[in-house]
Amino acid sequence: MARTAGSDGGRTEAAIREAAVQLIARHGFEAVTMRQLAAEVGVQAAALYRYFPTKEDLLHTLMREHMEALLGAWEAARPDNDDPLARLTSFVANHIRFHVERRHATHVSNMELRSLSRDNLTSILKLRTAYEKELRTILRDGADAGLLDIDDTGLTAMAIIQMITGVIVWFRPDERLSVDEVTATYLAMTMRLTGARTNAEDRHVRQDAELRAR
Amino acid sequence: MARTAGSDGGRTEAAIREAAVQLIARHGFEAVTMRQLAAEVGVQAAALYRYFPTKEDLLHTLMREHMEALLGAWEAARPDNDDPLARLTSFVANHIRFHVERRHATHVSNMELRSLSRDNLTSILKLRTAYEKELRTILRDGADAGLLDIDDTGLTAMAIIQMITGVIVWFRPDERLSVDEVTATYLAMTMRLTGARTNAEDRHVRQDAELRAR
DNA sequence: GGATTAATAAAACGAACGTTTAATTAATTC
DNA sequence: GAATTAATTAAACGTTCGTTTTATTAATCC
Numbered sequence A, B: 001m002a003r004t005a006g007s008d009g010g011r012t013e014a015a016i017r018e019a020a021v022q023l024i025a026r027h028g029f030e031a032v033t034m035r036q037l038a039a040e041v042g043v044q045a046a047a048l049y050r051y052f053p054t055k056e057d058l059l060h061t062l063m064r065e066h067m068e069a070l071l072g073a074w075e076a077a078r079p080d081n082d083d084p085l086a087r088l089t090s091f092v093a094n095h096i097r098f099h100v101e102r103r104h105a106t107h108v109s110n111m112e113l114r115s116l117s118r119d120n121l122t123s124i125l126k127l128r129t130a131y132e133k134e135l136r137t138i139l140r141d142g143a144d145a146g147l148l149d150i151d152d153t154g155l156t157a158m159a160i161i162q163m164i165t166g167v168i169v170w171f172r173p174d175e176r177l178s179v180d181e182v183t184a185t186y187l188a189m190t191m192r193l194t195g196a197r198t199n200a201e202d203r204h205v206r207q208d209a210e211l212r213a214r
Numbered sequence C: 001g002g003a004t005t006a007a008t009a010a011a012a013c014g015a016a017c018g019t020t021t022a023a024t025t026a027a028t029t030c
Numbered sequence D: 001g002a003a004t005t006a007a008t009t010a011a012a013c014g015t016t017c018g019t020t021t022t023a024t025t026a027a028t029c030c
Helices: A008-027 A034-041 A057-077 A084-101 A105-113 A120-145 A151-164 A179-193 A200-213 B009-027 B034-041 B053-075 B084-101 B103-111 B120-143 B153-165 B179-193 B202-212
Strands: none
Touching: A008 A034, A008 A057, A008 A105, A008 A200, A008 B034, A034 B179, A057 A084, A057 A120, A084 A105, A084 A120, A084 A151, A120 A151, A151 B153, A151 B179, A179 B009, A179 B153, A179 B179, B009 B034, B009 B053, B053 B084, B053 B103, B053 B120, B084 B103, B084 B120, B084 B153, B084 B179, B120 B153, B153 B179
16 A cells, blocks of 8 residues: 555654654653554554654654753743842743653653764753753852852752652652642742742841841 | 583672673663673673573562662661651761662663563562652651651652752762762752751751840 | 583574665645 | 655565573582
C-alpha cells in the first residue's frame, strides 16, 4: 500500500512527537524501538524517517524544543521590575508550573542526555546552563542587596533547582494537592533556604533593634 | 578454550559488579550489552551467565545491594539519643557522604527503575520507601517537639531528599569543595528549610523576649 | 593421582534492531 | 484532467542483541 486517505504531514509529525515523549519517558530512549513508536502513531516504521533522519535526531529535537520552551516561558514570566525577591518568586513558580505541565518531556530532557552524541549534547547543555544562570543571577543580586543570606551562590542555585524539579517525581495532578498549593509550599521553603528577609526572622530582628534603641 | 589459569569465581563476580555499575551509570542499562560488559571484565559473554541468570537480574542485584547498603549505613550512623535535630544532622551528613562515595551506583538505582519487571521493581521501591520514612519520622518528631517548623512533612521530606541527592549531579571530589564543606553547606540549607530553632532566628526570639521582660 | 567440580571459551540460536529501497496511492498544481 | 508532489506501505538489509549449548581446561577432593 501507500499514502492513506486523509493523511497529513503536519498531523503525523505532531503525533510522532507526542508519542515519542510518552514512550521515552516511560521506557527510556534506548528501550523504545522505532517500530514501537510507529505502532503507537499508527504508521509503519519507515514513515518516521520522513520526519526525522535518525532516532537520535528525534530525541535531540524533543530535548531542544523542551529547553527552548522553558527559556521562553521564563522570559514571558520574568517580572519587569528588578526586585530580586519578586524575580525569585516568579522563577520558582514558573519552574514548577512548567515542569508539572510537562512531566514527560522533563523526564526525557533530564534522563536521556547520555544518549546524545557530543555535538547534540553540547547544544542541550548550553541551553540548560543559560537557564541555570538566570537563577544564579537572581541569587547574587539578592545577596548583594542584602535581601538574601546565601553561603554559596552556585551551590544554592543547584540545590534549589534540584528541589523544585523533584516535584515531578512524586506530583500527580489529580491527588491531594493542587499545583498552586505545592508551589506555595515550595516557595516558602525556597525563601527560608535563601534566608529571604520577609518573614518572622526579619520581624524579630527589627523588633530586637527597636527594643534596644529605647 | 576453557577455564583460564588463575581464574576465580569470587574475583570474577566482583569484577562483573564493578564493571556493570560503571558501564550502566555511564551509558544506561539498555545501552550496555552483555558482550560489552564481558569485554570490560575480560571474559566472554557466556561467562556472565554463570553468575547472573539474566541481564535484568544483574541490574536488580546491583540495586538491591545498593539500597540495603544505604539502609545499613544509616542504621550505623543514626545517633543513640533521640534528639530530632541530631538525627536530622546525621541523616543529611550520612546521605551525602554515602551518595558521593557511590555516585555511579546511585545513578543506577535512581535512573534504571524502569528497566525492572514488576516484582523486582516492587522490592526496590519497598527499600526506598523505608529509607524515606526515616526522614519523615525525624521531621515529624522535630515538628512535634517544636524544634522544627514544617508545613507538610511528606512534601518537605521529598524536597530535602531531592536536594541532597542532587549533589551527585555536579559534585566531583577533586574540585573546589571537599565533601565536608559541601555537607556543611547543605546541612545549613536543610536547617533553614525546616526552620530549625538553632540559629539567629532563635537567638533573636529569645533576646526579644528577654528585652520585653525587663 | 584419578575423579569430580568450577570456570571459562567458542560457536551458534532465533529474534529484534535502526535504517534503506522501491513501489504505490492521495492530494495538489496548472 | 494530466503531471507532479507528498505521504505512506511493504519488504528487505546487515548488524547486533540476550541467551543457550557444548566442549575444554584448571583447580579441588579423596
